[in-house]
Amino acid sequence: MKNWKLKEIVVMSVLSVVFAVVYLAFLPVGKVLTGFFGPIGYDLIFGIWFIVSIIAAYIIRKPGAAFLSETIAATVEVLLGNAAGPMLLISGMIQGLGAESAFAMTGYRRYNLGTLMFSGMMAAVFSFVWGYFQSGYAALAGGYVLLMFVTRLVSGVILAGVAGKALSDALAKTGVLSGFALGKEKRKKHAA
Amino acid sequence: MYLNNLNPSVKALTILGLVVALALLFDPVTPALFTLCTIAVTFLFGDFRRKYYLFYLIPFTIFAIGMLWTTIAFADAPKNPAETIGLIWWEVPREDVLVALSLSFRVLAFATMSLLFIFTTNMVEFLLSLMQQLRLPPKLAYGIMAGYRFLPMLTTEFRQIRAAHRVRGMGRESRWKRYRRFAVPLLAGAIRKAERTAVAMESKGFTGTRERTFYRNIRVRKKDWLFPAGMGAIFLLLILLSLRFDYFSWYQGQL
Numbered sequence: 488m489k490n491w492k493l494k495e496i497v498v499m500s501v502l503s504v505v506f507a508v509v510y511l512a513f514l515p516v517g518k519v520l521t522g523f524f525g526p527i528g529y530d531l532i533f534g535i536w537f538i539v540s541i542i543a544a545y546i547i548r549k550p551g552a553a554f555l556s557e558t559i560a561a562t563v564e565v566l567l568g569n570a571a572g573p574m575l576l577i578s579g580m581i582q583g584l585g586a587e588s589a590f591a592m593t594g595y596r597r598y599n600l601g602t603l604m605f606s607g608m609m610a611a612v613f614s615f616v617w618g619y620f621q622s623g624y625a626a627l628a629g630g631y632v633l634l635m636f637v638t639r640l641v642s643g644v645i646l647a648g649v650a651g652k653a654l655s656d657a658l659a660k661t662g663v664l665s666g667f668a669l670g671k672e673k674r675k676k677h678a679a
Numbered sequence: 680m681y682l683n684n685l686n687p688s689v690k691a692l693t694i695l696g697l698v699v700a701l702a703l704l705f706d707p708v709t710p711a712l713f714t715l716c717t718i719a720v721t722f723l724f725g726d727f728r729r730k731y732y733l734f735y736l737i738p739f740t741i742f743a744i745g746m747l748w749t750t751i752a753f754a755d756a757p758k759n760p761a762e763t764i765g766l767i768w769w770e771v772p773r774e775d776v777l778v779a780l781s782l783s784f785r786v787l788a789f790a791t792m793s794l795l796f797i798f799t800t801n802m803v804e805f806l807l808s809l810m811q812q813l814r815l816p817p818k819l820a821y822g823i824m825a826g827y828r829f830l831p832m833l834t835t836e837f838r839q840i841r842a843a844h845r846v847r848g849m850g851r852e853s854r855w856k857r858y859r860r861f862a863v864p865l866l867a868g869a870i871r872k873a874e875r876t877a878v879a880m881e882s883k884g885f886t887g888t889r890e891r892t893f894y895r896n897i898r899v900r901k902k903d904w905l906f907p908a909g910m911g912a913i914f915l916l917l918i919l920l921s922l923r924f925d926y927f928s929w930y931q932g933q934l
Contacts, residue, residue, distance in 0.1 A: 488816040493887060494877035496818055500826025501873040518745060525753045559823055565793055566802060573698050573793045598865065620881065621702060626778050627753050634711050654862065663867045666874060 494666065495547050502546075503556045506539035507563035514569060516535035526627065528637040532644025537610040540586035541603050541651035546658075548588075548668035550595050553606065557583030578617060586647075598669075611643030674677025680726035682799040685860045686903040688812040690800065693907040697914060701788055707780035709921045710788040715789040716913050727798040735797075739790035743783040750779035803825060808897045818887030825876050829869055840864050 488496075513535050539589030543556035561579020569575060589606035590598075615636050618624060624632050655669060666668030682690070701710060721732070806824055809815040840861060849860070 488818055488887075490816065490878075493881055493885070496822035496878040497880075498739070498870055500823045501829050501869045502866075503823075504826045504830055505869060507832075508830070521745065521749060527750050549828040555819070563827065566797060568794070568797050573694055573796070574789050576695075577698075580891045590720075590850050600782065615921060622782070626750060626775070626782075631753060654866075657863050658866055658870070661863065661867045663870045663874075666929075 491549060495549065497622045498667070499543050499547060499552060499556050500559055502543050503539055503559035504563050506556075507560040507567065509538075510536055510560060510564055511567060511569055525631075526624075527631070527635050527638055530635045531642060532646065533611065533614070534607055534642035534644070534648075534650070537582055537586055537614075537643055537647035538606055538651045539655075540583055540610060541606055541647050542655050543654045544586065544590050544606065545598055545603060545652060545663060546667050546669045547588075548595065548598060550591070551588055551636065553586040554580070554583035557586065578621070581617045582610045582614045585610035588613070598672075599663065600649070600652055603652050604644045607643035607646070607648035607651070608640055610647060615639055638650045680724055680791055680799070681902075682721070682725040682795070682906075685799070685895065685906055686812070686899045687800050689806040689899060689903045690796060690906060693910055694796055696907070697910060698791060700721040700914060701785060704785070704920060705778070705781050706916075707784050709778060709917050710745070710781065712783035712917050712920075712921050713914065714784060714788045716919050717788065718793055720910070720913075721795045721798065725795065725799045732794065732798060735794055736790070739787060739794075741785045743790075746786055747783040748780055764926070765870070804895075804897060807893065807895055811893065811897050812899060814889075816887065817889060817891060821880070821885065822877075825880070826873065829872065832872070833865065834869055835870060836865060837861065845895070860864050 513532060517529040517532055519530055522528070522601040524531070537557070539560050540553035540557045546552075558576075558580050561576050561583075564579070565573055565576050579627075586606045586609060589602060589609040593602050593605075619632075624635070627635075658664055659669050659673050662670070665674065701713065704710060722729070735851055803824065804813070806820045810820045844860065852860075
């Protein structure tokens with residue numbers, strides 16, 4: 488926490504709080520989809536629930552950003568009250584760890600589209616393994632579970648990785664991120 | 680009331696411990712009874728608006744029923760397909776129904792425990808306690824507190840942006856485009872405010888070091904240990920009961 492600036496922490500918390508609300512708003516969407524397609528309904532949009540990790544890590548670019556932001560978002564979700572209860576805190580931390588692991592593997596140096604997509608994918612892998620044990624996917628048919636896994640991977644790559652990058656870049660364009668790693672990088676590119 | 684004055688860190692850790700313990704149980708009866716006990720404890724020892732509690736519990740119940748249905752409908756091939764239970768109009772393997780019931784009651788047990796926490800805990804006290812008892816860095820804790828305060832501000836900001844868009848004659852495009860139109864200005868405004876808040880905090884002498892004093896000291900008192908002890912006792916008692924009546928089922932590689 489020592490090499491974090493206070494403004495980075497506050498911005499990360501604000502992003503987490505905002506996306507906690509977005510996450511809560513998407514729970515009923517998942518429920519409706521589940522009504523149509525069965526348990527796979529959640530996997531279709533699962534990537535949404537990883538997006539704050541990718542955005543925070545992409546903007547701030549410090550070790551821990553992906554994990555902390557997802558953990559704070561999950562805590563806020565629990566405090567606001569949601570249908571999954573305190574277990575969500577653990578799910579959030581595991582998703583955050585998954586996203587974080589991708590950035591750790593690249594040595595916190597590369598923040599291109601590939602890394603962000605990889606991060607979304609790792610979050611999907613971690614969350615699926617956890618979901619397998621916690622929600623009892625083993626009670627479901629094997630082929631169906633595999634289909635769920637693939638769906639969640641694709642969802643993580645697109646909804647978290649690609650969409651997270653697009654949203655952050657759109658924010659950087661407004662100039663509000665000039666004091667953060669992403670904004671600085673954009674300025675350097677512009678000057679060159 | 681007892682639950683409202685309980686040390687928040689002790690309360691949170693107790694609940695997390697119970698959640699992990701409950702996750703290892705695989706029979707429907709124990710979590711069902713535990714849910715009832717948790718509700719009873721919340722109502723007996725907590726001070727909150729009763730009406731809101733029911734208001735919160737309803738979506739949880741719907742979620743649990745939905746889970747019951749999907750787990751039965753998409754179940755794996757059962758080990759004893761001969762044993763079935765008549766469920767309204769069709770026959771379902773007994774095993775699937777039991778697994779589905781235990782998963783659904785588990786969801787309810789988790790839900791009532793999180794409600795116990797939410798309804799009797801003050802967010803600021805919780806963060807103060809996390810700093811003072813569990814050594815959460817003050818930089819992070821106060822950063823989160825500042826961020827949490829943005830929630831009501833964002834609602835106002837949202838209305839403002841909507842009004843601004845309307846005045847300029849926007850608002851007839853598709854839903855997806857409308858979200859995009861709101862997301863960027865809302866987030867940009869929030870980030871700008873967050874940056875300003877951080878500067879304000881630092882200019883007033885906030886350094887974020889652990890060597891600091893608190894206006895409100897939150898301590899762990901002896902009576903705080905009653906909660907983990909009591910909840911643990913209820914949990915063990917229920918397990919003993921279910922062992923006695925032989926419906927107990929532990930984690931045995933079901934997954």
